[in-house]
Amino acid sequence: MIQDDRLRSSRFASAAYRWGAIATLISALALPAACAAHPARETSRMSSSATHDSMPPSQITATQALNGVMALIRSHKTVTELTPESMGQALGVPVTRVSADHYGYAQRLPGDWSFSVQRQLVPSIGPRVDLAFSPVDEAEPSPQGICSPDFAHFTAELEQLGFTRQTSRGEHGRWNFDAFDRPGQHVEVYPLVQPGDGPGKDLTCIKMVLIR
Numbered sequence: 750m751i752q753d754d755r756l757r758s759s760r761f762a763s764a765a766y767r768w769g770a771i772a773t774l775i776s777a778l779a780l781p782a783a784c785a786a787h788p789a790r791e792t793s794r795m796s797s798s799a800t801h802d803s804m805p806p807s808q809i810t811a812t813q814a815l816n817g818v819m820a821l822i823r824s825h826k827t828v829t830e831l832t833p834e835s836m837g838q839a840l841g842v843p844v845t846r847v848s849a850d851h852y853g854y855a856q857r858l859p860g861d862w863s864f865s866v867q868r869q870l871v872p873s874i875g876p877r878v879d880l881a882f883s884p885v886d887e888a889e890p891s892p893q894g895i896c897s898p899d900f901a902h903f904t905a906e907l908e909q910l911g912f913t914r915q916t917s918r919g920e921h922g923r924w925n926f927d928a929f930d931r932p933g934q935h936v937e938v939y940p941l942v943q944p945g946d947g948p949g950k951d952l953t954c955i956k957m958v959l960i961r
Contacts (some may be wrong), residue, residue, distance in 0.1 A: 808856050809842055811882065811895040814864055817841065818880045818958055819906060827933045828876045828961055831868055836878075840866060850876070861888035862895055871961075878960040882941070892941050896954035900940050903955055904929070907936060936960050 809817070817840035824839065825831050833852045837844040846852040853867025864882045871877050882895050898906075904927055908914055912929035917937075919925050929936040941956035 809840065811858055811862070811864065812897045813841065814866060814880060815898055815903060815955065815958075818866060818878070818960070819903070821878065822907070822934070822936065822960060823910065828868065828878055831876075831878065833868075836866070836868060857885060858882075858894065860894035861885045861890040864895070874961060876961065878958075880955075880958040882956055892943050892952060892954040895941075896952060898955075900938065900953040900955050903958075904938055907938070912936065934960070 820839040821831065821836065825835070833844040833846055836853070840854060842854050842856075844852055844854050850870035851867065853865060853869075855863065855865035855867075857863045861884055862882055863885050864880065866878070866880045868876065868878050882892075884890055904914070907929045910931070912931045912934075915928045915930075917925040917928055924940060926937045926939040929938070937957075937959040938955060939957040939959075941954045943952040943954070945951045
């Protein structure tokens, strides 16, 4: 029981660090493209929804973000090789440096979603790249808009690149993530499942990708 409690505490601490870093990045970047286009803060849900449903040409889509992260995996054998320049080239966007070991990009997406891609130095782990999709404010949006490629297609491409696959499950068999390994590289892909209206009709998208 003590070991279980310690394990849960470690996972909670890791999650808190991860989401805290994402919040720091988004705050530091201040969603630059959106803020440049809309310097005034939104004052209502109606005006907020209007800005979320349009996207300036300088920003990228969820599909481009996922494909950009896959390009980083293909072109870098280790996370330590990654630079702000190579990250920006793969994603097709300007990357912001928060500190010497922390840099990345974040923006809002249509449909009440936002995302961040960042490289950071995680205590006791080392350098890591995170891609994370997050609802804007307290919205509960459908993942349909961030689901191309979906979980199955993204992870199948990892296997084609020579990664070995293992599923991680928690208490009561709950699906946590699928882990992929090859020499010098470890990738964790976290699912975001929207239940369907019948067996086999669930929509399984990607909530987060961690690379180390």
